[in-house]
Amino acid sequence: MTDPDLREAADTGxxxxxxxxxxxxxxxxxxxxxxxxxxxxxxxxxxxxxLIADEVPPTAKIRVAADDMAxxxxxxxxxxxxxxxxPAGHRRVWFFDExxxxxxxxxxxxxxxxxxxxAFREATVVLTGSNATALTEAGGELAGRRGRATNLDxxxxxxxxxTFAELVAHAPLPDVEPLDVASxxxxxxxSAYQASLPWLDDLVRLWxxxxxxxxxxxxxxxxxxxxxxxxxxxxxxxxxxxVGHLIQTFFPELTAPA
Numbered sequence: 659m660t661d662p663d664l665r666e667a668a669d670t671g672x673x674x675x676x677x678x679x680x681x682x683x684x685x686x687x688x689x690x691x692x693x694x695x696x697x698x699x700x701x702x703x704x705x706x707x708x709l710i711a712d713e714v715p716p717t718a719k720i721r722v723a724a725d726d727m728a729x730x731x732x733x734x735x736x737x738x739x740x741x742x743x744x745p746a747g748h749r750r751v752w753f754f755d756e757x758x759x760x761x762x763x764x765x766x767x768x769x770x771x772x773x774x775x776x777a778f779r780e781a782t783v784v785l786t787g788s789n790a791t792a793l794t795e796a797g798g799e800l801a802g803r804r805g806r807a808t809n810l811d812x813x814x815x816x817x818x819x820x821t822f823a824e825l826v827a828h829a830p831l832p833d834v835e836p837l838d839v840a841s842x843x844x845x846x847x848x849s850a851y852q853a854s855l856p857w858l859d860d861l862v863r864l865w866x867x868x869x870x871x872x873x874x875x876x877x878x879x880x881x882x883x884x885x886x887x888x889x890x891x892x893x894x895x896x897x898x899x900x901v902g903h904l905i906q907t908f909f910p911e912l913t914a915p916a
Contacts, residue, residue: 664707667700670879674825678814679705682782684749686805687772689793690786692814697875698786701814702753705784709751717742721753729762736771736778750781757796758787765796772803779803816873823864825878832857 667674678690678701692698706719722735736752744750757764768785771778787793797804797811804810823831832854841847854861871881 661703663700664703667875670876671882672825672875672879674817674821674875674878675704676701676814676817678812679784680708681809682751682784683805683807684782685780686807686810687768687783687800687803688785688810688812689797690784690812690814691790691793692786692788693816694788695874695876696814696816698788698814699755700875702755702784702786706753714751715745715748718744718748719751719753721755724754724757724764725759727760729760729764729767732760732764732767733771737775750777751784752778752781753784753786755786756788757785758789758792765799768796769800769803772800817875817878818873819865819868822868822871822873822878823861826867826881827860827864829860831860 674697676697678692678698679688682688682705690698690701702721706721709719710716720741722732724732732754741750754764754768768783772783773779785793785796817825820836834850834853837847837850867881871877
């Protein structure tokens with residue numbers, strides 16, 4: 659494995675794949691939103707790995723690190739980059755990573771390319787970014803040029819408690835299906851609760867750990883390796899107490915009678 663991001667993810671020992679970009683449909687344009695450090699770049703590169711495993715030619719996949727690019731450079735890059743010919747029956751897959759960081763109207767340039775560049779119109783395109791507002795606006799501007807597949811707008815959030823528990827627990831957990839809100843007061847929820855009772859102590863411990871470390875992959879990997887969040891890896895966390903401590907501090911105030 660030569661890619662530094664995938665190698666770093668593998669070295670953590672965290673066998674986590676979000677699947678946020680699975681099931682891409684040819685000729686469609688996808689938007690993937692998610693906060694910084696949630697793992698969008700790794701998810702994108704894992705999807706490229708999956709495409710290679712599915713025997714999509716390596717030369718068909720192009721990743722562009724769009725951080726700090728100017729919008730007008732996108733058109734130049736797509737049209738002027740010398741790319742090898744593809745085998746018959748294959749189309750390009752373009753991945754624009756952190757396109758919301760582009761200076762200028764990137765959606766306008768992507769729209770122009772979908773309208774005027776025949777090869778790009780036939781390609782599968784993935785746009786990722788951390789600015790949800792900018793990506794939502796881009797999705798509207800690209801209407802009619804995104805294809806007819808479902809689930810064209812995707813989100814990558816920090817891993818939820820179920821995924822966290824499966825990765826961190828060193829013992830089997832109850833095999834209980836997820837429940838929607840409407841089912842929480844019914845017989846299905848009661849049955850799930852009864853089935854989970856033997857694991858109650860473990861689940862409480864895991865829940866408290868999840869509140870402390872959150873669901874960002876690097877933080878969870880640190881929990882597995884050292885049992886301490888490396889705050890130098892998350893500069894925005896420096897000087898802030900863990901989530902669990904915040905809840906313990908503020909929850910009594912929030913629930914106190916008026």
